[in-house]
Amino acid sequence: MKVTRMLLAMLPLVVGQVAGANATTAIATLVDTNTVADSAGAVPAHPMSHNMSYREMVEVMQMDDTSRFAKVMFDQLEWRNGGTDEGRAAWDAQSYYGGDYDKLWIKSEGNYVTDGRTDVHDADVEVLWDRVISRWWNLQAGGRQDFGSGQSRTWATLGVEGLAPQWFQTEAAIYLSDEGRTAARLKAQYELLLTQRLVLQPFAEANFYGHSDPAREIGSGLSDLEISFRLRYEASRQFAPYVGVVWLRRFGETADLVRAAGGERSDLELTAGLRVWF
Amino acid sequence: MTRSRFESRRRFVQGLAGGALVLAGGRQLGWGASPSGAASGGAGHSSWGIARNGANPGGKAIDPGAQSQDPGATLSGTDFQLEVGATQVNFTGVPRYATVVNGRLPAPLLRWRQGDTVTIRVTNRLPAPTSIHWHGMILPANMDGVPGISFPGIHPGETYEYRFPVTQAGTYWYHSHSRFQEQIGLYGPIVIEPRGGERHPADREHVLLLSDWTDTDPERIYRLLKVQSDYFNSNRRTVGDFVSDARKNGLSATVSDRRMWGQMRMNASDLLDVSGHTYTYLMNGVTPAGNWTCLFRRGEKVRLRIINGASMSFFDIRIPGLAMTVVAADGQDVEPVTVDEFRIGAAEVYDVIVEPKDDRAYTIFAQSMDHTGYARATLAPAPGMPADIPPLDLPAVLSMADMGMDMSSMHHGTSGAHDMAHMSKTPSERPPKFGPNVDMVASQPRTTLSDPGVGLRNNGRRVLTYADLRTIDGPIDARDPSREIRLHLTGHMQRYIWSFDGQKFSEAQPLRFNYGERLRVVLINDTMMNHPIHLHGMWSEVESPGGDFLVRKHTVIVQPGQQLSYRVSANALGRWAFHCHLLYHMEAGMFREVTVEGGP
Numbered sequence: 001m002k003v004t005r006m007l008l009a010m011l012p013l014v015v016g017q018v019a020g021a022n023a024t025t026a027i028a029t030l031v032d033t034n035t036v037a038d039s040a041g042a043v044p045a046h047p048m049s050h051n052m053s054y055r056e057m058v059e060v061m062q063m064d065d066t067s068r069f070a071k072v073m074f075d076q077l078e079w080r081n082g083g084t085d086e087g088r089a090a091w092d093a094q095s096y097y098g099g100d101y102d103k104l105w106i107k108s109e110g111n112y113v114t115d116g117r118t119d120v121h122d123a124d125v126e127v128l129w130d131r132v133i134s135r136w137w138n139l140q141a142g143g144r145q146d147f148g149s150g151q152s153r154t155w156a157t158l159g160v161e162g163l164a165p166q167w168f169q170t171e172a173a174i175y176l177s178d179e180g181r182t183a184a185r186l187k188a189q190y191e192l193l194l195t196q197r198l199v200l201q202p203f204a205e206a207n208f209y210g211h212s213d214p215a216r217e218i219g220s221g222l223s224d225l226e227i228s229f230r231l232r233y234e235a236s237r238q239f240a241p242y243v244g245v246v247w248l249r250r251f252g253e254t255a256d257l258v259r260a261a262g263g264e265r266s267d268l269e270l271t272a273g274l275r276v277w278f
Numbered sequence: 279m280t281r282s283r284f285e286s287r288r289r290f291v292q293g294l295a296g297g298a299l300v301l302a303g304g305r306q307l308g309w310g311a312s313p314s315g316a317a318s319g320g321a322g323h324s325s326w327g328i329a330r331n332g333a334n335p336g337g338k339a340i341d342p343g344a345q346s347q348d349p350g351a352t353l354s355g356t357d358f359q360l361e362v363g364a365t366q367v368n369f370t371g372v373p374r375y376a377t378v379v380n381g382r383l384p385a386p387l388l389r390w391r392q393g394d395t396v397t398i399r400v401t402n403r404l405p406a407p408t409s410i411h412w413h414g415m416i417l418p419a420n421m422d423g424v425p426g427i428s429f430p431g432i433h434p435g436e437t438y439e440y441r442f443p444v445t446q447a448g449t450y451w452y453h454s455h456s457r458f459q460e461q462i463g464l465y466g467p468i469v470i471e472p473r474g475g476e477r478h479p480a481d482r483e484h485v486l487l488l489s490d491w492t493d494t495d496p497e498r499i500y501r502l503l504k505v506q507s508d509y510f511n512s513n514r515r516t517v518g519d520f521v522s523d524a525r526k527n528g529l530s531a532t533v534s535d536r537r538m539w540g541q542m543r544m545n546a547s548d549l550l551d552v553s554g555h556t557y558t559y560l561m562n563g564v565t566p567a568g569n570w571t572c573l574f575r576r577g578e579k580v581r582l583r584i585i586n587g588a589s590m591s592f593f594d595i596r597i598p599g600l601a602m603t604v605v606a607a608d609g610q611d612v613e614p615v616t617v618d619e620f621r622i623g624a625a626e627v628y629d630v631i632v633e634p635k636d637d638r639a640y641t642i643f644a645q646s647m648d649h650t651g652y653a654r655a656t657l658a659p660a661p662g663m664p665a666d667i668p669p670l671d672l673p674a675v676l677s678m679a680d681m682g683m684d685m686s687s688m689h690h691g692t693s694g695a696h697d698m699a700h701m702s703k704t705p706s707e708r709p710p711k712f713g714p715n716v717d718m719v720a721s722q723p724r725t726t727l728s729d730p731g732v733g734l735r736n737n738g739r740r741v742l743t744y745a746d747l748r749t750i751d752g753p754i755d756a757r758d759p760s761r762e763i764r765l766h767l768t769g770h771m772q773r774y775i776w777s778f779d780g781q782k783f784s785e786a787q788p789l790r791f792n793y794g795e796r797l798r799v800v801l802i803n804d805t806m807m808n809h810p811i812h813l814h815g816m817w818s819e820v821e822s823p824g825g826d827f828l829v830r831k832h833t834v835i836v837q838p839g840q841q842l843s844y845r846v847s848a849n850a851l852g853r854w855a856f857h858c859h860l861l862y863h864m865e866a867g868m869f870r871e872v873t874v875e876g877g878p
Contacts, residue, residue, distance in 0.1 A: 050853075052426070054784050057426045060425050060426035060430055060431055061424075061425050061426035061427070061431075062406075062407060062425065062431075062456050062457040063426075063457070063783075063864065063865055063869070064784075064865075065775075065782040065783050065784050065865065065866055065867035065869075066782075066784050069501055069504045069505055071505040100715060100773060100775050100782075101715075132714045132715070132773075133714065134714050135714050135716070135717055135770070136543060136717075136772075163543050163772065165540060165541050165543070166537070166540035166541070167540055167543060192517065193514055193515070193516040193517065194516060194517050194518075195516055195518065196512055196513075196514060196516065237506065237509050277506075
């Protein structure tokens with residue numbers, strides 16, 4: 001193991017007086033086991049090698065500004081009631097792992113319907129490489145897989161995520177599918193502190209498609225817009241139950257396709273859920 | 279429900295009355311216990327108090343004799359054996375492990391004599407590497423105790439022998455420089471008796487070491503800061519604050535204030551990254567409820583040696599009803615200056631003399647800079663005499679001027695602009711460009727040192743500033759600096775990255791000083807935090823904005839948006855640490871190695 005090797009390399013320590021060294025009264029001597037013969041009799045000016053790599057320094061200093069962290073966050077994990085459905089579960093989640101500059105992100109959003117069809121309806125997962133590109137913005141590139149009802153689609157993703165002026169947490173991404181389809185998504189949210197624990201979170205998401213995709217009840221152009229407000233109570237910073245209202249509006253051909261399938265142009269839903277991260 | 283939550287919060291902040299070091303056998307070691315029994319929850323004992331019989335007009339020994347009851351609390355002489363280990367503590371009702379020296383939190387007070395050579399054998403009984411750094415001591419590079427820079431650290435079961443001449447006098451402290459051991463208890467005071475006697479003699483003295491205890495694993499604290507930097511901020515500005523600010527300052531001023539903060543994407547209430555939300559502040563290892571008590575007799579001059587051994591906390595200290603005369607800063611004697619209050623940054627040290635005229639108890643009140651909690655001690659004529667505890671001041675917020683912003687370029691003034699109007703500005707200098715790990719640059723840094731800092735301005739009390747401090751014997755080196763090193767203190771609050779000149783430790787080369795040269799180090803704080811900057815091995819001699827010598831320090835606070843300079847004599851060969859003394863800032867990159875080379 002690296003630590004053990006480092007320990008061996010540093011031992012033994014010899015503490016002794018060196019006559020004539022006016023700047024020091026005592027010098028601890030490092031004898032590198034690899035070069036015992038070379039250093040025998042010689043007293044290095046300093047006990048620590050100048051030639052350690054950063055990783056070797058980290059081992060000795062026990063200090064590392066390049067360490068990596070992981071976070072899993074369910075911004076929305078909720079039950080929605082209203083509209084034409086009996087009710088459905090919905091989520092918007094993301095997780096990452098990485099250092100200050102590069103991270104691996106996994107995002108997912110979707111909803112799960114229980115009325116009759118009992119299948120996942122309109123969900124996707126994105127796997128992204130996230131790279132810091134400016135003070136407030138990260139570039140995110142990777143792939144997105146749609147799944148659920150209808151035909152599943154696979155997309156390549158390129159987007160930015162960051163903190164826009166006035167604290168708007170913003171995501172914008174464009175998508176290109178293996179079949180040449182194009183899409184775009186814009187998400188923004190804000191946190192308004194009513195008190196230290198009571199937070200109102202407005203949220204908006206819009207989806208655009210370059211081509212209509214009747215198999216997924218999607219028309220070209222601006223397909224749908226969701227605007228929601230969630231009022232959460234932060235029992236702790238990491239655990240916050242909430243209630244909210246979600247307004248979903250479908251546009252153009254998408255609205256026609258949904259109505260043809262028995263749906264509505266717009267839905268107003270009440271929601272209750274949990275915002276949780278760890 | 280509400281009540282019990284309140285109670286538990288109260289206990290959290292104030293700690294347990296008997297909250298203290300508990301050995302495995304359950305015996306109270308007594309940092310929170312009075313000699314007459316812990317059950318009273320009254321006085322902590324005063325084993326660090328020394329009555330100077332010779333100087334005491336009454337001629338009677340007033341020392342409560344606690345020292346004999348707790349013989350390991352103070353160690354003096356020239357040869358020391360210290361054992362670093364772990365022990366169970368309980369400050370809030372939850373048992374936790376602390377890293378301690380000789381089973382003690384804080385570590386024993388070491389009393390040295392100027393001119394002696396001390397030998398300290400430190401044995402590591404922890405399962406992890408450890409180290410001890412002698413904070414503020416001028417000593418050979420391999421005795422400085424920074425793993426990776428001074429020496430390889432002390433590995434489990436090993437002993438390292440520190441040996442160095444004590445050339446200075448005054449109050450200092452020691453702490454671990456390994457990982458987060460300092461956060462969980464590995465700190466202790468050092469008092470060095472001057473060869474020629476004290477310049478400001480007192481009848482009695484007490485050592486007061488402040489710290490910030492947390493039941494939360496420090497690794498978790500650091501992770502939380504990395505993944506959500508405002509996690510511990512319980513003073514974020516709310517809609518209610520907006521309404522009250524709008525009433526006070528007018529709607530348009532408040533809107534424009536919020537717009538500017540929103541433009542910067544920063545939080546004006548972010549004064550300390552870790553707050554009383556998590557910390558229980560300790561005085562000599564005793565919770566506020568435990569109430570450390572130190573004694574005096576009316577008419578005595580009492581010297582308080584106050585050390586901030588906290589990992590992440592600044593304190594504002596005052597003794598309601600008593601003026602304090604500051605006689606030393608960072609161990610070095612200064613021209614006496616009398617104040618009502620002073621701010622002490624992490625790792626700073628101040629010695630003050632007080633002269634209580636009444637036979638009553640006084641509270642030594644140390645509120646955290648963000649006013650989310652406090653540590654306290656009681657200065658009393660007898661044990662078990664508590665004094666009133668003042669309420670915490672209202673939370674303060676930073677103003678735009680704190681951030682070193684050019685107010686003239688703003689559309690409207692802010693509320694903060696008015697009380698900052700007296701501040702001088704440096705002529706415009708083109709601000710440097712840093713990478714994406716720096717969230718702002720102070721375009722117009724303030725250079726004045728007479729600003730006590732956020733939360734202390736115009737509070738009706740005389741508050742110490744660096745401009746008040748004059749080290750008595752002048753600079754150690756009369757030469758003018760021949761070279762200037764400018765460093766920006768930089769960071770990104772949201773990403774929780776801290777750095778010098780936009781470079782984290784992992785990205786930077788060592789700073790090179792030439793042996794024998796006299797340097798001017800100019801620090802420009804581009805961040806919204808106060809940073810206590812500590813140069814190991816050499817003094818930092820703070821200058822006035824005009825370049826006159828002011829005060830010799832080992833740890834220098836640079837306020838948000840402030841530019842400050844100090845002189846350094848590069849007279850100590852070897853490799854040294856140079857860093858922000860906020861523990862998690864250091865970990866997150868605000869650290870450099872300094873190499874002094876080219877010696878004789």
